[in-house]
Amino acid sequence: MIEFKNVSASYDDETPVVDGLSFQISDGDFVAFVGTNGAGKSTTMRLVNGLLKPTCGQVLIDGTPTTSLRTSQLAQRVGFLFQNPDRQICCNTVRDELLFGFTAQGVDSAQAIPRVNEMIERFGFDGDAEPFLLNRGTRQLLALASIVVMRPPTIVLDEPTTGLDYRECTKVMDLISELHMAGTTVIMVCHDMEVVGDYAKRVIAMTASHIVADGPTFDVLRNSEVLQRAHLLPPQITDISMKLTEDVPELHQSSIACADTLQQMEDAIASRVEKEVR
Amino acid sequence: MAKFLEYVPGDSLMHRMNPVAKVLCALLISIACFCTSNLVFLCAVLAIDFALAASCHMTKQALGLAKAVAIFSIILALIALLTTSTGTQLVALPWGYIGTGSILAAITVVIRLVACAVPLFLVMYVTQLNDLANSFCKILHVPYKYAFTFTSAVHFIPVFMNDMSQIMQAQTARGVEFDCGFVKKIRLMAPLCVPLLISSVRKTNSAAIAAEVRGFNLRTRDSGFKEYPFTLVDVVCILACALLIVVAVALNVVLPGGTIFMNLLASF
Numbered sequence: 001m002i003e004f005k006n007v008s009a010s011y012d013d014e015t016p017v018v019d020g021l022s023f024q025i026s027d028g029d030f031v032a033f034v035g036t037n038g039a040g041k042s043t044t045m046r047l048v049n050g051l052l053k054p055t056c057g058q059v060l061i062d063g064t065p066t067t068s069l070r071t072s073q074l075a076q077r078v079g080f081l082f083q084n085p086d087r088q089i090c091c092n093t094v095r096d097e098l099l100f101g102f103t104a105q106g107v108d109s110a111q112a113i114p115r116v117n118e119m120i121e122r123f124g125f126d127g128d129a130e131p132f133l134l135n136r137g138t139r140q141l142l143a144l145a146s147i148v149v150m151r152p153p154t155i156v157l158d159e160p161t162t163g164l165d166y167r168e169c170t171k172v173m174d175l176i177s178e179l180h181m182a183g184t185t186v187i188m189v190c191h192d193m194e195v196v197g198d199y200a201k202r203v204i205a206m207t208a209s210h211i212v213a214d215g216p217t218f219d220v221l222r223n224s225e226v227l228q229r230a231h232l233l234p235p236q237i238t239d240i241s242m243k244l245t246e247d248v249p250e251l252h253q254s255s256i257a258c259a260d261t262l263q264q265m266e267d268a269i270a271s272r273v274e275k276e277v278r
Numbered sequence: 279m280a281k282f283l284e285y286v287p288g289d290s291l292m293h294r295m296n297p298v299a300k301v302l303c304a305l306l307i308s309i310a311c312f313c314t315s316n317l318v319f320l321c322a323v324l325a326i327d328f329a330l331a332a333s334c335h336m337t338k339q340a341l342g343l344a345k346a347v348a349i350f351s352i353i354l355a356l357i358a359l360l361t362t363s364t365g366t367q368l369v370a371l372p373w374g375y376i377g378t379g380s381i382l383a384a385i386t387v388v389i390r391l392v393a394c395a396v397p398l399f400l401v402m403y404v405t406q407l408n409d410l411a412n413s414f415c416k417i418l419h420v421p422y423k424y425a426f427t428f429t430s431a432v433h434f435i436p437v438f439m440n441d442m443s444q445i446m447q448a449q450t451a452r453g454v455e456f457d458c459g460f461v462k463k464i465r466l467m468a469p470l471c472v473p474l475l476i477s478s479v480r481k482t483n484s485a486a487i488a489a490e491v492r493g494f495n496l497r498t499r500d501s502g503f504k505e506y507p508f509t510l511v512d513v514v515c516i517l518a519c520a521l522l523i524v525v526a527v528a529l530n531v532v533l534p535g536g537t538i539f540m541n542l543l544a545s546f
Contacts, residue, residue, distance in 0.1 A: 051447050075453035086480075087441070088448040090473045104453035132476050146452070 001026055002048060002154065002185070007057035009047055016055070017043040019209040027153070030186045032200035032217070034193070036231045039206040041189040042083075045156050048187060049078040061154075076105060079152035083159040085143035086132075094134075094142060095120065095127035101150045119149045137168030144172060154185040161195055173199055197221060197235035197260065205230040218260045237265050282436050283402045290334035291511065292404045297413040299512035304401045306519035308394035313526035317382065320389045323522065327396040334404050343399045344392045351391040355384040407433050413506040415499050422497050430485065434478070441477050445470050 002025040010016045018040040025031055033041040046052040047059050050066040059066045061077055082088050091097040098119055102112035120127045123145050131142055140160070147155060157176065161169040169192075177199055180186045190196050196203060196217065203220040205213040213226040220226055221234045222242060234242065238260050245257040255268035287293075292300065311323055324344075331340030360371065364379025411425035446456060449470060456463055 049451055051451060070455065070457065071450045072453045072455045075451055078451075080448075080451035082444075082448050082451075084444075086473055086477055087444045088452070088473075090445070090449065090469050092472070101452045104449070104455075132472075150452075 001060075001062060002187070003058075003060040003063075004044075004047070005058045005060070007047060007054045007059055009043060009052055009054045009056075011043075011052075013055065016209055018047070018206075021057070021211060023204060023211065023214055025185060025187060027185055028180075028183050030180045030199065030201040031188070031204060032196040032202070033187070033189045033204050033206060034191070034196060034220075034230065034232055035206035035212075039230070040209045041206055042158055044206070045080070045158050045187065045189055048154075048156050049080045050074040051080075072104070075101070075152070076150075077152060077154060079147035079150055079155040081144050081147050081155065081157045081160055083162055085136075085139040088143045088146070089131045089139060092130065093127065094125045094129050094131055097131050097142060098146050098149050101146060105150070115149050115151075119145050137164050137171070140164060140168070141172060141175075144175065148175070148179060152184075154187065155179065157186065157188040157190075159189050159191065161190065161192055169195065193221065193233060193235045197238065205232065207231070221260075235260070237262055241265065282439055283399065283432055284436050285406050286334075286336065286339070286403050288334055288404065290404070292330060292334045292400070294511075295515065296417075296506050296508050296512045297405050297410045298417045298506065299508060299516055300401045300405055301410070303515050303519045304397040306516070306523060307397045310519070310522040310526040311390045311394035313523055314530040315383075315386050315390075316526070316529045317386055317389065319526060319529050320386065320393050323393040324389060324396070327393055327400070330397065331400055334400075336400065336403055339403055340396055340400060343396055347392045347395045348388055351388045354391070355387045358387045359384040402432060409504070409506070412502040412504060416502060416506055417508075419499060422499070422501070426489075426494075430482075434482070437481065438474065438478055442470070442474055445473050 004021045004023050007021040008016045008019045021040075021044065033044060035041055043052060047054060047066070048061075050059075050069060050071040053067050061069070061074065066074060089097055091100055095116060098116040099112055102109075102116075117127075119125075123141055125138075125142065125145070131139060134142065140163075144157075144160065155176070160172055160176065164172060173195055176186055176188070180199075188200065190200075200217050202215065203213070203217045204211055205220055205226050207230045212229050213220045213223060218238060221232070221238055224242075226232070227234060233239065241256055241259045245251050245254075251257050254272065256265070256272060259265040259268045295303075307323060307327070311320060314320070328337065328340055331337050359376060359380045361374075362380045362383040363371075363374030363377060365377035365382065367375040367377050368381075369376040407429040411422070411429040414420040414425045415422045446467070449466075450456060454466055456466060458466070
């Protein structure tokens with residue numbers, strides 16, 4: 001469990017980048033942090049894995065304050081995927097890159113090598129390939145794989161889909177979804193509301209260093225006041241259903257008004273058409 | 279707070295001076311430091327440096343720079359200490375001795391380097407890189423290509439420092455311990471040069487292409503919109519700095535080797 005207790009933090013000891021954050025993330029949760037640039041989302045992520053220590057309040061990982069642990073110790077509990085994979089990749093081959101975390105944490109090679117081989121097979125990597133010659137999407141996948149291979153109970157993703165095309169984005173997010181299904185806690189910063197709507201179970205909206213909303217994904221994404229305060233646009237289907245409800249008052253309380261996915265919208269329209277025909 | 283060598287906006291005298299005059303003044307101060315070994319003079323130059331820094335509200339940065347240069351110059355100071363056998367003998371060495379003169383020489387090395395480096399760095403904090411490049415082209419007729427290369431190199435220092443810091447953070451997040459001994463830290467940092475090099479090459483290549491597609495090679499000496507006239511203040515400052523060289527040379531002739539301090543030290 002990750003717990004923020006009235007946390008404030010700054011980079012220059014003067015201006016707080018996040019101010020008075022309090023929330024809990026339970027094991028197995030899938031939380032997306034949304035909000036404008038400069039709202040404090042990435043800083044919150046850095047607080048989770050101890051790269052930044054709070055200037056006020058406490059960040060607890062399984063009850064232990066991050067201030068009492070080194071980031072390298074926290075790496076066993078919290079895996080962190082940076083937005084730019086090129087900041088993370090530093091080895092000459094894909095295999096070495098996947099082994100890097102094990103070497104850093106002093107894990108036995110007998111334990112590490114089978115996991116690395118499994119990961120290479122799963123992602124279809126060429127183990128001897130030069131990582132910097134791979135395309136952007138594959139480098140992002142490699143960076144994610146090098147975190148996942150360590151099997152941390154929590155993974156933090158700072159804008160994991162930035163710069164990826166739709167196919168690469170789906171590949172990355174499907175893997176993250178699989179990990180979540182297997183019990184991994186996922187915390188993600190994301191600007192793509194479609195991705196947030198499709199994958200996250202809970203949304204925390206931030207603006208100007210503060211949390212403005214925290215709740216189930218579509219409760220937050222359907223709250224017009226929150227959307228306005230955090231300068232967010234809801235996912236397309238949610239947007240359409242909200243606008244239809246606004247323009248056609250008799251659709252209130254109908255299944256169209258509650259549709260958040262394409263499937264839900266299709267079903268709602270089909271049932272409505274069927275009802276009208278009758 | 280400003281990053282390393284990043285322009286800090288302001289309205290001080292140094293901010294308002296002509297960029298070429300600022301560079302010239304900094305160079306003259308540096309030359310003056312190398313014209314004499316008189317410790318009193320070097321301390322006075324150091325005091326002038328800090329007064330200048332204070333005048334543009336950059337005492338903190340100047341102190342940081344002085345500290346960094348002092349640490350760097352310790353190696354040179356050690357060499358001076360071990361190879362300059364002058365003054366009253368304090369410690370005997372197989373090849374000579376460490377004397378009061380050796381200590382004085384070591385101190386001189388550190389103070390000289392700090393005194394000459396601070397104004398050079400200070401110029402970067404009070405001058406926008408664009409102004410520096412443009413004024414060099416307009417006044418000194420330096421081809422823009424070279425001025426741009428210089429300013430780009432300086433501009434990329436904080437960028438690369440930031441990149442290195444981000445790369446180190448990414449590795450720390452994967453379990454690498456950088457809080458260790460110097461040798462181990464260097465060993466851990468060596469592989470990180472790969473991503474730094476890759477990102478540096480990509481960044482410089484992108485910057486070059488971006489400049490080219492915006493007509494970089496069409497630029498001439500007259501292309502800049504801003505003019506950089508020399509004012510009376512600039513001339514006075516240059517003359518004052520030139521006077522420092524004259525004083526340094528004169529002191530070197532009259533009181534070579536910081537005699538006052540050597541005598542003081544010897545009296546102990």
